[in-house]
Amino acid sequence: MKHVSVGILGFGTVGAGVADCLLKNRGLIRERTGVDVELTGIGDLDTTTDRGVAVPSGMLTSDTPSVIAKSDIVVELIGGTTVSRKFILSALEQGKTVVTANKALLADYGREIFDAAEAGGGTVFYEASVAGGIPIIKSLREGFVGNRINRIFGILNGTCNYIFTRMERENLGFEEVLKDAQRLGYAEANPSLDIDGFDTAHKAVILASLAYGGWHNTNEIYVQGIRDVSLSDIRCADELGYKIKLLAIIKQCADSRIEVRVHPTLIPKHAPLAGISDVFNGVMVNGDFVGDTLFYGRGAGRAATASAVVSDIADAALNLAGGTPARIPAYRKEVECAGIVPMEEVTSRYYLRLTVTDRPGVLAKLAGILSEQGVSVSRLMQNPVSKNTSGEASIVIITHEAKESAVRQAIAAMEAFDAVHGKICLLRIEEL
Amino acid sequence: MKHVSVGILGFGTVGAGVADCLLKNRGLIRERTGVDVELTGIGDLDTTTDRGVAVPSGMLTSDTPSVIAKSDIVVELIGGTTVSRKFILSALEQGKTVVTANKALLADYGREIFDAAEAGGGTVFYEASVAGGIPIIKSLREGFVGNRINRIFGILNGTCNYIFTRMERENLGFEEVLKDAQRLGYAEANPSLDIDGFDTAHKAVILASLAYGGWHNTNEIYVQGIRDVSLSDIRCADELGYKIKLLAIIKQCADSRIEVRVHPTLIPKHAPLAGISDVFNGVMVNGDFVGDTLFYGRGAGRAATASAVVSDIADAALNLAGGTPARIPAYRKEVECAGIVPMEEVTSRYYLRLTVTDRPGVLAKLAGILSEQGVSVSRLMQNPVSKNTSGEASIVIITHEAKESAVRQAIAAMEAFDAVHGKICLLRIEEL
Numbered sequence: 001m002k003h004v005s006v007g008i009l010g011f012g013t014v015g016a017g018v019a020d021c022l023l024k025n026r027g028l029i030r031e032r033t034g035v036d037v038e039l040t041g042i043g044d045l046d047t048t049t050d051r052g053v054a055v056p057s058g059m060l061t062s063d064t065p066s067v068i069a070k071s072d073i074v075v076e077l078i079g080g081t082t083v084s085r086k087f088i089l090s091a092l093e094q095g096k097t098v099v100t101a102n103k104a105l106l107a108d109y110g111r112e113i114f115d116a117a118e119a120g121g122g123t124v125f126y127e128a129s130v131a132g133g134i135p136i137i138k139s140l141r142e143g144f145v146g147n148r149i150n151r152i153f154g155i156l157n158g159t160c161n162y163i164f165t166r167m168e169r170e171n172l173g174f175e176e177v178l179k180d181a182q183r184l185g186y187a188e189a190n191p192s193l194d195i196d197g198f199d200t201a202h203k204a205v206i207l208a209s210l211a212y213g214g215w216h217n218t219n220e221i222y223v224q225g226i227r228d229v230s231l232s233d234i235r236c237a238d239e240l241g242y243k244i245k246l247l248a249i250i251k252q253c254a255d256s257r258i259e260v261r262v263h264p265t266l267i268p269k270h271a272p273l274a275g276i277s278d279v280f281n282g283v284m285v286n287g288d289f290v291g292d293t294l295f296y297g298r299g300a301g302r303a304a305t306a307s308a309v310v311s312d313i314a315d316a317a318l319n320l321a322g323g324t325p326a327r328i329p330a331y332r333k334e335v336e337c338a339g340i341v342p343m344e345e346v347t348s349r350y351y352l353r354l355t356v357t358d359r360p361g362v363l364a365k366l367a368g369i370l371s372e373q374g375v376s377v378s379r380l381m382q383n384p385v386s387k388n389t390s391g392e393a394s395i396v397i398i399t400h401e402a403k404e405s406a407v408r409q410a411i412a413a414m415e416a417f418d419a420v421h422g423k424i425c426l427l428r429i430e431e432l
Numbered sequence: 433m434k435h436v437s438v439g440i441l442g443f444g445t446v447g448a449g450v451a452d453c454l455l456k457n458r459g460l461i462r463e464r465t466g467v468d469v470e471l472t473g474i475g476d477l478d479t480t481t482d483r484g485v486a487v488p489s490g491m492l493t494s495d496t497p498s499v500i501a502k503s504d505i506v507v508e509l510i511g512g513t514t515v516s517r518k519f520i521l522s523a524l525e526q527g528k529t530v531v532t533a534n535k536a537l538l539a540d541y542g543r544e545i546f547d548a549a550e551a552g553g554g555t556v557f558y559e560a561s562v563a564g565g566i567p568i569i570k571s572l573r574e575g576f577v578g579n580r581i582n583r584i585f586g587i588l589n590g591t592c593n594y595i596f597t598r599m600e601r602e603n604l605g606f607e608e609v610l611k612d613a614q615r616l617g618y619a620e621a622n623p624s625l626d627i628d629g630f631d632t633a634h635k636a637v638i639l640a641s642l643a644y645g646g647w648h649n650t651n652e653i654y655v656q657g658i659r660d661v662s663l664s665d666i667r668c669a670d671e672l673g674y675k676i677k678l679l680a681i682i683k684q685c686a687d688s689r690i691e692v693r694v695h696p697t698l699i700p701k702h703a704p705l706a707g708i709s710d711v712f713n714g715v716m717v718n719g720d721f722v723g724d725t726l727f728y729g730r731g732a733g734r735a736a737t738a739s740a741v742v743s744d745i746a747d748a749a750l751n752l753a754g755g756t757p758a759r760i761p762a763y764r765k766e767v768e769c770a771g772i773v774p775m776e777e778v779t780s781r782y783y784l785r786l787t788v789t790d791r792p793g794v795l796a797k798l799a800g801i802l803s804e805q806g807v808s809v810s811r812l813m814q815n816p817v818s819k820n821t822s823g824e825a826s827i828v829i830i831t832h833e834a835k836e837s838a839v840r841q842a843i844a845a846m847e848a849f850d851a852v853h854g855k856i857c858l859l860r861i862e863e864l
Contacts, residue, residue, distance in 0.1 A: 021578045021721050031645065031766045032577050127575075133722035135567075135575030143559075143567030145464050146453045146742030213463065272728060275707050289453050290565035290729060290739035296704060297725035307722035310578030324754035334463045 002321035003036045006313055007071030009064055009087050010078035011044035014101060014128070016051035017306030018075060022313070023053070029310070035317045041067035068094065073316045075309060076100040081108055092116040092124070097325055099312040101128035101305055104193075107202035111215045114330040123319075124330040125312035130203040131156055131281040133304030134297040135311065140210045140285065141328065147287025148336075149211040153267075153432060154248040156203040158279035158299045159187045159194040160226050164244055165277040168234050174227065186279060196225035197246065197262045204248035207283075208260045211250060214335035216260065222343035224263035228425050233353060236381065236396050242266035242429065243274040249430065258337040259346055266351055266429040273432060284432065344405040349378070349429040351398055352411070357419040358393040366395070366420075369413045373406040375399050392421065398429070434753035435468045438745055439503030441496055441519050442510035443476035446533060446560070448483035449738030450507060454745070455485070461742070467749045473499035500528065505748045507741060508532040513540055524548040524556070529757055531744040533560035533737055536625075539634035543647045546762040555751075556762040557744035562635040563588055563713040565736030566729040567743065572642045572717065573760065579719025580768075581643040585699075585864060586680040588635040590711035590731045591619045591626040592658050596676055597709040600666050606659065618711060628657035629678065629694045636680035639715075640692045643682060646767035648692065654775035656695035660857050665785060668813065668828050674698035674861065675706040681862065690769040691778055698783055698861040705864060716864065776837040781810070781861040783830055784843070789851040790825040798827070798852075801845045805838040807831050824853065830861070 006022060008015050022029075022039040030036050042055060043064030061067065064087060068074050074091040076098060078084040084105055091098050093116065100106070106113065106129055117124045127137045131154065140149070155161050159181065166177045178195070181187035193199045201223045209215050226246050237244050247265040252258055267274050272294050276282035281299030286292050298304035319327045356362050363380070370377060379398040399407065411424050438454060440447050454461075454471040462468050474487060475496030493499065496519060500506050506523040508530060510516040516537055523530050525548065532538070538545065538561055549556045559569045563586065572581070587593050591613065598609045610627070613619035625631045633655045641647050658678050669676050679697040684690055699706050704726050708714035713731030718724050730736035751759045788794050795812070802809060811830040831839065843856050 017721070025578050025580060025720075028580060028768070029578060031764060031768070032573070034761065133719075134725060135571045138570065138575050139567045141464070142747065143570050143743050144739065145746040146457050146461060146739055148457060148460060272704075272707055275704055287739060288457075289449070289735040289742070291733075291736055293566060293727070293729035295725070295727055298723050301723075303721045304723055307576065307579055307719060310721070311575050314577040315574060318759055322754060322756035322759050324756060327750055327754050329466065332463060336460070336463070 001030070001036050002034070003038060004072045004317040004320050005038055005040040005070065006073045006075060007041040007043065007067040008039065008075045008077060009043045009067060010076065011042050011046070011051055011060060012077065012079070013302045014305045014309065015042065015044070015077040016053045017302035018077065018309045019055055020053045021306045021310045023055070029314055033314050033318055035321045037313060037317045040071060043067035065090070068096065071096065072320055073097045073099060073313055075313065076102060077309070081105045085109055088113055089116050092120045092122050095120045095122050097122045097125070097316040097320060099125045099309055099316060101126070101309055103129040103199070103202040103206060107205045107218045110209070110331065114215070117330045121325065123326040123328070125316055126206070127312045128305045128308035130206050131283055131295070132297065132299040132301065133307045134281060134283065134295045134299070135308070136283050136295055137210060138311070139295065140207065144285065144287045144290055147289050148252070150252050150286040150288060152207055152211060152248070152250040152283065152285050153273060153430065154203065154207065154283040155245050155273065155276050155281055156248050156283070156299060157194050157200045157246055158281060159191065160246040161277065161281070162186050162279045163195070163226065164234070167231055168243070171231065173231050174229065195227060197223040200246060200248050200262045204250060204260055204262055207248065208250045208258060209331055212258055212335065212337040213332040215331055216340060220340050222261040222263065226264050229264050229427070230425070232394065233425060233427065236353070237266050237351070238269065240379070240398065241269055243269045244427065245273065247430070252337070253341055256338045257341045259341050261343060261346065264427050266427055267432055271432045344408070346404045347401050348404065349399055349401055350407050351396065351427040351429055353425040354395045354414065355421040356393050356395055357421070358391055359419065362419045365417060366414055369417070370399070370410050373410040375402040375406050375410050433462070433468050434466070435470060436504045436749040436752050437470055437472040437502065438505045438507060439473040439475065439499040440471065440507045440509060441475045441499060442508065443474050443478070443483055443492060444509065444511070445734045446737045446741065447474065447476070447509040448485045449734035450509065450741045451487055452485045453738045453742045455487070461746055465746050465750055467753045469745060469749045473503060475499035497522070500526065503528065504752055505529045505531060505745055507745065508534060509741070513537045517541055520545055521548050524552045524554050527552045527554050529554045529557070529748040529752060531557045531741055531748060533558070533741055535561040535631070535634040535638060539637045539650045542641070542763065546647070549762045553757065555758040555760070557748055558638070559744045560737045560740035562638050563715055563727070564729065564731040564733065565739045566713060566715065566727045566731070567740070568715050568727055569642060570743070571727065572639065576717065576719045576722055579721045580684070582684050582718040582720060584639055584643060584680070584682040584715065584717050585705060585862065586635065586639065586715040587677050587705065587708050587713055588680050588715070588731060589626050589632045589678055590713060591623065592632070592678040593709065593713070594618050594711045595627070595658065596666070596678070599663055600675070603663065605663050606661065627659060629655040632678060632680050632694045636682060636692055636694055639680065640682045640690065641763055644690055644767065644769040645764040647763055648772060652772050654693040654695065658696050661696050661859070662857070664826065665857060665859065668785070669698050669783070670701065672811070672830065673701055675701045676859065677705065679862065684769070685773055688770045689773045691773050693775065693778065696859050698859055699864055703864045776840070778836045779833050780836065781831055781833055782839050783828065783859040783861055785857040786827045786846065787824050787853040788827055789853070790823055791851065794851045797849060798846055801849070802831070802842050805842040807834040807838050807842050
């Protein structure tokens, strides 16, 4: 029986979940893989707080470098991009196999880390970095290896999905639900990473890389968060047959470039992806042979994330036991696409919500502005949700397929029109 | 660059799909795996029919043994359990790695085939045998390797799901939809394998083996097909908040035995699994760490099945290139469970539909029979769908949790009661 040692760096929520899983299901993993995967060390500055997992005495230490040195597989669960980066690079220099759940680190320093893995002869696994317990990285990389990926749509942030679900079900405004989500622990005290879309963007970069090779930077992609989506947008969307979800969208274009973007999106309410509610994540993948597929599960949380981390550990253990540590390289340098389409060039159908002075001629003027930019109106609803008595009217416009740059110019012109109050809410529509 | 040769046995629908995928996406697979996976031979008795795939001249031959001899990876897509078995055993004796989509063969001869693989130092891959393009076998075996599997619910037969979907949407009877499905090519001329549940049973055995080790025989499990599900059952279920799906159910029991059964099942209509319609397949897996997950995709068809076969080929190629042909053994001999619970011992909630003479005292008598067997009634509906003018009444009874043996005895007693006409329709309910 081959034996492989595992060291965990960071004994927080996920670290405790991984320790729990490795200790509880060690026999099971041994039976299933033929390798004895043993947790041998845990490094964390805090060696006293009770994490609810009984680890053998002496296993938990604040001397993290010693944990790295004596482990075959180093599991980084510290988070952040400073200490974690330092320890990962050190482990890779020592030729270790690294497992991480750190999407922010990969999104910002992926290339450096993968190069260090290659130089050291080790590799990096990161199943838990996207969609928690859902084996989406393994499925994209191995399950769909024979497919050219046409498109990926992902609900990848549980906090945002939870907020939309509660707004819709309970007729509550964004701020109210956010406060309650923070109280319940579903949203961070500083929720920006989640609700401004950056967390989803980190994951989009990782999925795009798996699908099309190379490694893109988060700042190359368009990111719009969910702060500006109001309850009335959710109600209007519903009336039009849509639900609103924060989506990561990754698409192969006809000209061999790809689209990678993150924004609140109207999707048909009966599509399987629209049925994914609460804190759950869902990913829809379309490949040229497999067609449409969908994956659904918990995108975060101690146990679900631990499940993904342990699957990486088991893969790494099989590879080490077989003498093929880098059986699957951490990433593919060959790029299958000719770059990311700038957002201005993207075409989409659009949802625009405006507040205007309720007076004759306003609609004609707005229609004229859109027409000047070549943006064709598919549907228009005035005061669609409730009659407004303040002399203002609320207008929702659904466009036909149009170019983002044209829509943005139309919006700038409409916002400059004195009958339009405040900023126009711009959302995009995907028929999936 | 490592090179691996692939031979396909059987140039039918799926064989042509696999050849198409290997020829079309060879460069992609090479980039992604670092191995050049080359299709080098196709064996089929019919070497003349056009399959819509342009294969290099000389590749297609009726001399199948020569294809086996010169291939590193042998892909069996002949179907059936005679010739396919002979060729697979021959390939394994020669130490080849075998990829197959043949669930019937695995269900009936799995143990013999896996033993032959072990003896020859090769292995057997079979991702395409369950749920077509959905990477469910990889996910269960690798993605959830750290989880004790609590339960699996699978919609694994596209034909049955298509029939239920059309009955429900178009208010049509079973026979009518079946005939139309046959006309459209969604059901075989002899549809028994699908609609009597055997195809699903083959797949259930494979999933049970992946989840709990060992290899069970199809005849150890309870199998009920969909012939007796009428449109009125679908309407009643709907009224009660359920949809009817043919499910493979695999569950860990408290006493460490497992349940493995196949039958039409009422499931809550808003559950994600209930939303899987038409020919699509869906599998819900609950693991002790990952919690609930769901996979959705095409369960059959040339391209989706080819996607799964090619993922096996790529795994096999990586293993051969790395010198670890049996990196993941074909199956686990260690059994994690203490056998399959006999159906009589299973407990469930039940749906019973009876046609009775519409006269006083009948309900009291039926209630008495159920009560004698300790079966408690949760809900009772009389003529729930439409008023019957023939002097007969239709009764639907929903029970609380009860033991199968008690329910069967109650049914036998009710069927012996002269006011009960014909056979009682018995379905089971899962709240998922």
